[in-house]
Amino acid sequence: MTTVIKVGGARAVDPAGALSDIAALDDDGEDVAVVHGGSTAVDDTLERLGIEPEYVETPSGVVGRFTDAETMKVFEMVFGHLNTQLVAGLQSLDVDAVGLNGVDGKLLHGPRKSAVRVVEDGKKKIRRGDHSGTIKQVNGDLLESLLRDDYVPVAAPPMAGADDNEIVPVNTDADRSAAAIAGELGGTLVLLTDVEGVYEDPDDSDTLIETVETSEEWAALEDAAEGFMSRKIMAAEEALDAGADEVVIADANADEPILSALSGGGTHLHQEALQ
Numbered sequence: 434m435t436t437v438i439k440v441g442g443a444r445a446v447d448p449a450g451a452l453s454d455i456a457a458l459d460d461d462g463e464d465v466a467v468v469h470g471g472s473t474a475v476d477d478t479l480e481r482l483g484i485e486p487e488y489v490e491t492p493s494g495v496v497g498r499f500t501d502a503e504t505m506k507v508f509e510m511v512f513g514h515l516n517t518q519l520v521a522g523l524q525s526l527d528v529d530a531v532g533l534n535g536v537d538g539k540l541l542h543g544p545r546k547s548a549v550r551v552v553e554d555g556k557k558k559i560r561r562g563d564h565s566g567t568i569k570q571v572n573g574d575l576l577e578s579l580l581r582d583d584y585v586p587v588a589a590p591p592m593a594g595a596d597d598n599e600i601v602p603v604n605t606d607a608d609r610s611a612a613a614i615a616g617e618l619g620g621t622l623v624l625l626t627d628v629e630g631v632y633e634d635p636d637d638s639d640t641l642i643e644t645v646e647t648s649e650e651w652a653a654l655e656d657a658a659e660g661f662m663s664r665k666i667m668a669a670e671e672a673l674d675a676g677a678d679e680v681v682i683a684d685a686n687a688d689e690p691i692l693s694a695l696s697g698g699g700t701h702l703h704q705e706a707l708q
Contacts, residue, residue: 434678435464435580435620438691439611440519442470446627446685448519454691455585456526464580467523467530467587468614470607471515472498478511479504489551489560495664497565499549500604505564505591508604512589520587530585533575535568535592536602540576541610543569545594545603566594566603568610571617588614608668616675623694624665625685630700631666633657644701651706673704 436458440451448469458465475498476486484507487499500508516532523530535541548561579586590610594603608624615622631654633640645654658666662682669680683699684690693699 435466435615435618436691436695437466437468437611437615437618437620437622437677439608439622439624440467440469441624441626441685442473442515442607446625448522448685450688450690451625451685452519452522452526454689455523456528457692459528459585464620465585466576466580466614466618467519467585468607468611469515469519469587469589471512471589472607474515475504475508475511478507482507489549489553492550492552492557495667497606498604499551499560500564501562502564505602505604509591509602512591516587516589523585523587528585529583530587531579533586533588534602535588535590535605535610536600538572538575539570539593539600540572540588541568541570541590541592541605541613542572543567543592543595543605545596545601547596564594564601564603566592566605568592568605568613571613573617576614576618606664606668608665609671612668612672612677612680613675615672615677615680619676620678621695622669622672622677622680623691623699624668624680624682625690625694626661626665626682627685628662629684629687629698630682631658631662635659635662642700643697644703645706646703647706648708651702654700654702669702670707673702673707677704679703 591602683694
């Protein structure tokens with residue numbers, strides 16, 4: 434069984450504990466694949482370049498990045514840097530890590546969305562010139578061949594976007610990338626973030642939802658999730674629908690964050706909750 438780890442890109446997330454746990458799992462002979470984010474670093478770089486990051490709201494209420502051509506170049510640069518840093522960190526812990534983005538071997542593949550529906554000033558509009566995509570296929574053979582040879586894949590957006598007869602790099606959500614990979618490989622997905630898990634009351638850390646096993650509990654989970662957490666619940670649902678056994682949302686800054694999550698920490702979401 435493979436454990437897929439998504440390392441968050443928020444400013445408050447320190448990846449050191451996660452890297453140490455990945456090394457421990459690898460040393461025990463466990464199959465581990467890593468996916469990382471980095472949208473915060475993209476925003477920081479855009480601001481240093483004097484470019485204002487742009488976020489848009491869809492008619493369904495989901496807020497996401499609008500990625501124009503200039504932003505896409507920054508996105509590729511920043512994610513390439515972050516990927517190399519994580520791979521180097523794992524190599525320093527004697528983990529034979531291999532860095533990939535979604536374009537490599539068409540690891541993450543699907544259509545480019547050049548136009549998106551947005552809501553501006555209460556009105557629905559079409560914005561053109563976006564460089565984003567929806568993952569429809571995962572190259573599981575590529576990942577499984579690396580895992581068989583005892584490598585740890587470290588993957589990240591961009592994805593391989595099909596645009597007419599061309600393949601172009603396009604933005605896609607890192608949580609949903611991790612979900613697609615976890616669904617393809619099966620096993621457990623651990624989404625590391627900057628909080629302990631999902632809280633019934635987002636302002637009260639004593640209200641952690643520890644496990645979700647029924648449809649009623651899933652509905653309560655969705656009601657409780659706000660902001661960035663709602664996107665993680667969306668990704669979790671996609672992972673479970675696609676074949677992952679379990680999704681855990683847990684604190685990246687906890688002591689032994691991955692090991693503690695696999696041992697019961699965080700919020701555990703099970704397939705039967707969607708049935």
